[in-house]
Amino acid sequence: MQNKKRTFKIVQHTLLIVFTLIMIYPLVWMVSSSLKESSSVFVNAYSLIPDELHFENYITGWEGFAGITFKTFFINSAIIAVVATVGSIISSTIIAYGFARIKFRGKSIWFICMMLTMMLPFEMVMIPQYIMFNKFGWIDTYLPLILPTFFGIPFFIFLIMQFIRTIPVELDEAAKIDGCSTFGIFFRVIVPLVVPAMMTSAIFSFYWRWDDFMGPLIYLSTPEKYPVSLALKLFSDPNSVTNWGAMFAMSTLSIIPIFVIFFFFQRYIVDGISTSGLKG
Template sequence: MVWKRFKWPVYHILVTALAIIMLYPVIWMLFSSFKESRLIFLTADSLFPDTWIWSNYSEGWKGTIYPFSKYMTNTIVIVVIATIGAVISSSLIAFGFARLRFVGQKFWFALMMVTLMLPHDVVLVPQYIIFTKLGWLNTILPLVVPSFFGMPFFIFLMVQFIKTIPGELDDAAAIDGCGKFRLYLQVIMPLLKSSLATAAIFSFYWRWEDLLGPVLYLNSPEKYTVSMALKMFLDSESASNWGAMFAMSIVSLIPVIAIFFAFQKQIVQGMSSSGLKG
């Protein structure tokens, strides 16, 4: 009886303590964004700044070469296009694997699943050579076009969900003269909302934080993304503006945090309904 009485308080205390430990780097970065750049690492053991420097945010927003708003806009354009391509193409491919019957279906699905275990670094050089020959360097095409050919994780996620949809719906749609594409568009897609939302959110996160792709393919500063713009605050030859960089790092986290809290219910529903619930 005594343990049951203290079970929930102890549980919440432990979870809160663990959350604080995991969030401490972000909390430290938040308070460091209000410190003078030269004092950030000299006073790293002190969380709160002695003097609050609000100008770090205005200086950071001015950017280095271009205003930080331009880098935010560039990132949003890439993220939106890539996310739309990933969600639409992955859902269409998943529908094909889950509902259609064709020669080598199991083989192609297994081959697709194997690519999940393929390190991304392995394909960097072949991809770079292909995009160079296509003349796509210094454009957003290498960052968005591959998304329109499906993403294995999203395909697997949606296949698992589509398999839970009764096949009787297909038969009823066929009786009404509904073809395969109409079946996908008007029957499966509306039922796939939770998985589509999950895929969109994960795609947003992955594209927003991507640094390697933009570094490889974007050469002009006016086309840089947020992750590259943050790197520009650091200078190996002179003093780095750490305060402005941390300030803009906090600003760049706002869309990510907002998306998470706005759609966390869809994330849980999408993962659990797709057979991935822990």
């Protein structure tokens, strides 16, 4: 019996190591390619060890294009990601509190409508949204990328609402006895207790906004306003030689903020998701 358990653990850990290596291989390959000479990136594509280390790829890539350095692109990405994340978390938490605690007419219907919007692919609403934002005069601004997040994100609303339902209603009643209003209960009781769910939503929101390519591609036309995700595309020019080394160097730098945020706040992801499906 002990031999079977030991064999099972060996096989289990071996499979986990193999799958881990498969998953991190693209990332390691990108970092390795960022240190190779541009012309040799695809010569020996499977090699992870550069013949020579070309750190100048990072200097060349950081210089950017037409006098616009990657510092500008990083700042643009940070503005979009941070402001959109703040807006989505504030609005989603308020809406989730309304669905979880406040009784109002048509609550079930509005909740179903909200959940149905999660099933709509972006390609279905892309053209209507563009027409609407174009009439508003928002094209080539950050408003189409940021302002809609201030009206709630369905996935975050559902996640936070499920977390709120795990909080005993007796806490609300005790707060009412102490003289708290509906907003007082929200700010003094609910918000401090749903921080894990809010942080989980914030991490996902920041990642999605930082990684978003299609939105900036549709709405932005001025290079000075490009985020990192769209600026990386400028390296690939079919009419000239692509500087692959600089492109992968900037791609490597672009994932650092995601790793830093995930590293410091990963415990909130576990806490926020693991308790969101519980009630009582």
